[in-house]
Each structure stands twice: as structure tokens, then as C-alpha cells.
Amino acid sequence: MAAHQVRRSGLTMPVVTRRFVEHAWRRGCDFINLDLEDSVPQHLKANARSLIKAAIPIVRKGGAEAFTRINHDYVHADLEAIVWPGLSKVNYPKAESADEIRLLDAVITRLERERGIRPGTIEIGANIETASGVAAAYDIASASPRVREFGGGSGYDMSRDLGVEMFVGFEQFAYGKGELELVARALGLQVRAAPFVANTTGSVSDADRAFREAQAARTCGFRLGGGLNPAVVEPQNRGFTPTAGDVEDAQWVLERYRELTGTPDTWKVIDGRVIDRYEAARARDTLEWAALCAERDREKAEAVLRTRAAMAEPASPASA
């Protein structure tokens, strides 16, 4: 688990909207996804590409990882423009075949070499947004070691492909989500999934719901978030991070489990709760995740401090 990044919250934003990009570092996100695709008008695609290289360090000023979502149909032009030091991940929309992923891998491998990026640094996010993508999920997810997290299977593109309205109040994508989660688990990838929480408004800025969804997802063992509106960042960070109570509880479980060593028992029941190897493993997992979240929050806080210091007036005599 420790090999995986902490990506509880993130904002996808059109790289052409300057004020979004400039303020991104203040949002507290674990990642920023610079969009070249659906939020960028056709006539601005070339301009958008030219903005990525400079935008990467800008959005990282608050400690967020920088991702770029490219266009399904402009892979070569987009990759040439975006693979620069500081980029962590290329999100590829509407993935439908392993060949597409292998092509991305080959181009990224070349660009990493040419541009002095450690080989294998840049991840590929294979976004599954069509029925054909679900049908080819295993081949897609196993096409490159750069695919390290996998999931999805819902959203506007999927609903259009299936011809369904969204936000109808019942789970419409159970099969596709299930297939993708199984594929991710079978391949040992981080799972991008979430339990169904009824949503009939489709609001992208509902902080309360964002928190409830993140909390429900964490309870089910999922850890990856992301959204479109700054209002959901803090609730997602909070909802995906174990609370002090969760940490205390996990420590209590581990202590009770340790008390079993040297006894003939492998499990016992305390206050109606089973303490066994399985519960102990879950508790360890919670503690590891809490530590990773705390570390990530420290990194971001330090980055924000450095940025604010650099923005301040030239150093005063006292600090010189």
C-alpha cells in the first residue's frame, strides 16, 4: 500500500482558464489534473497544449502532483507538449484497447529519455468511459506497467455511450464498476472506485455530499478522490483521512490482538467485537494510511509555506 500515492482530492481544470491554474496551488489538493480534453474548446487545443509546460510548476506550488488529461484523438501532439519534468501522470480518456495504451507507453518512454526524466516516472491513467472500454478492461489495464491505478466506469461519457440519464437515484453502472474493480485487484493495481451514494442533483460543488461520499468510499477501502470544484477538496481530504478516533480504535485493536500472543487462542471477542488476524491486518492498514495522509499533509503544508515565503517581499534584515 505504501507504494501508492496519496490522492484523496484533486481538481480537473481547463488549462486555458488562467485564474484556475494560477490559484490551483492554494486549494489543498493532492493532485491537479490539467485538462486538454473536454473542458477545452476545439479552437483552443493548440493554445492549450502550449500552456502545459509552464503550468506544471505553477500548480505544484502547493505540493500537489501535476497530471494532464490529453485528447483521445490527438495523442502525439498532446504528448509532445506535456511530457516535462514535474508531470506525474497522463490521463488518457475513452481508452478502448491495449494497443492504445502500448502506443502511449512507447511515446512517453521516448520523451522521458529525450527530456531527462527518470524512465518509468510518468503514469498512464487509462480512463474507462465506454462500454467497449469495460469489455476490454483487463487487456487495457495490463498493457503497461505505467498503469498503476484503475477503475471508473461511470460518468457522463459512459452514460452517453449507454444512452442513459445520470443522477436517477439508483446504481446504473454496477456491472462496469464491478468489472473494473476486479481487474484492478487481479492485477494488484490501486482501485479507483466508490460505493454508490444516491445523487439526484448532479451538483459538482456540494461539500456535504463530497464528504459523505469520501467517507463511504474510505469505509469500503477505497482511497482515490477528485472533482471539479474547489468546494469539494477539503471535504474529500477529510473524508478519506482516518479520524483521530479511527486511529485510536486501530491501536486498541492491535493491542488486544497482541495480548493473544502466547495464549492458545487465535481470536477472542471483546465487547462484542471479534479480535483476530483479519481485524489486526485492517487496523494496521488504517494506521499506515493515516501515517501516509499525515505525511502528505505535511509535504503540502511545507510547499505552501515555501511558496508564500518566495512570494513575500525580499527578505528582511532580521532573516538575512
Add this chain to the structure above:
Amino acid sequence: MAILVRRSNLFVPITDSERVKRAWQSDADAVTLDLEDGVVEPRKAEARGLVREGIAMAARGGAEVFVRVNAPLLHADLDASVWPGLRGIVLPRVESAADVTEATNQMTALERLRGLGVGTLELIVLLESARAVWDIRSIVTASPRITQVGLDESDLAGDLGITPVPEHDPYVYARGRLVVEATSARVQPIGITYPLGVHPRRLPPADIHRVATDARNLGMKGVVCPDPSWVAPVNDAFTPSADLVAHNKRVREVFAGALAAGTAAVPLNGRMIDVPVDEWAKVVLAMAEACEARDAQKRAARAGP
């Protein structure tokens, strides 16, 4: 690409002459003359003799006419069914691509023999076993004649050895697989949500409308109707409502305004409108037009020459 509008498909047993005679008045997009489960065993041969005349009767209201054949009596049933005016065959109990090929080979021969355009007859395939659900990809891609695919949920229950109770839908996986694999193969998935697929019965139109709407929102494109009372609410549920049309026109306007202002992401009533939302709006508006055109065709046919 033209949109196939086949929202309702009314099944009538070919041996029930009253229902066959009245089927054209139902406003169904399609009528299927049933030789299979709706016909008792001793009357199978007699039933075949009724098909040719039944096709003409069922088509009077502008419905597409299909015949559901018996899988074990495939050759005799196809021979009795392929006549001018037939839109296609409903093939039940399909287990494999080979089952499809067996039917299409004979359909091609009969099209030649009876002067129908070769390759014009369509197939609607029904899956009724775990094997078929598992192998759906090879089945739906076995022939370009296949335009729709559905589950026969009561026979599937038999194959799985389960007795479905209304509270627990046993087909979440099967139905999801049907929708995803069919959509991927550009074949329309058809069906209604649980439990009506297993226990079809007459219900108030509002209830039929509700479950048909749920089915549409799972990705289904039409419903097999066991009773004429289902047809109107099913047609309505699969036709974009006036509200939906108005909302999607608004989406298109707002999105066009955003593009002109240099962004393809714009808020509308708390939602984010971007390319896929605009693309979906186009689909809804095209679907509304296609439904209107289909309804006009049927009105003209019912008005008669």
C-alpha cells in the same frame, strides 16, 4: 446513422386470433407473432399455418413484424415465417454463435427463395442460460442481422435453478453484462427492470412507465410487452419528454455561449456542462426527433390508405 426506434415489442400468440387481429391497434413499434411459449405443443403445426396471414394483419398499424420461432423446431418455423412483410425473427434460447449461424444460413436461403432482399431480415436474440450470458460477446457479434438482444428472465431463472423473489433482483450482473456487451457491439439491449421481466403482469400504466424508465436508465432501448396495456407507457418512457427536450436545448445554448467565450466547461444549475454533456444533449434531441418520426409513420399507417 439512423436511430433504430423500437421501444415496444408486443408479443402475441399466433394461435390467439383475437389478439392477433387487434395487435395493430396497440401502437407498438413492433409486433412479434409468437410460435414458441405462447403456443401449446399440440398446436405448433397449426400455428405455423397462421403466420403468413398474421404478418399482414399485425403490420396494419405500421409496426415492424417479427416471429418468435421455437429453437427445437427452427427449420420448420423459419420456413413458415419468412414472407414479404416480415421484419425479422426473434430467436430464443441462443447458446452460442453457432446457433445464430444456423438460423442465419437458413434465413439467407429463404430470402433468396421467397424474393426478399438477401440479408434484410433482422434477428432479435434472447439469452436464457448462464452459458449464453457468459458468451454474449461471441453471440451478438455472430451476425450483422442482430439488432437487439435481451434476457428471457423466467427461463434464465430455470437454468440457474433459482426461484426469484420480488425483493431481490438476481440479475444485476446478467443485465449489466447484457447492456455493456450489447452496447459495445452496437446492438440494442432490451428488457425491463426487475421483477417485471420474470413475472410479467398487468399493472397500472404509471407503474409500467416507472419501471420502463428505470430500464431505459440502465441502458435498455426497448421492452418486450406481454400485454397491449404496456405499450403506451413503454413508448412514452422511451421517448424523451418535453421537459428533457427543453433542458437539453438549454444545455446546447449555454455550451455554445461558453465556447464563444473561450471555455468548454460552464456551470448550469450546479452541474458542470462540458463536451460530453453537450454531446449527450445532441443524442437526446436526435432521439426525440427519431421518436416523433416513428410515431408519425405509425399514425399514417393507422389512418390507412
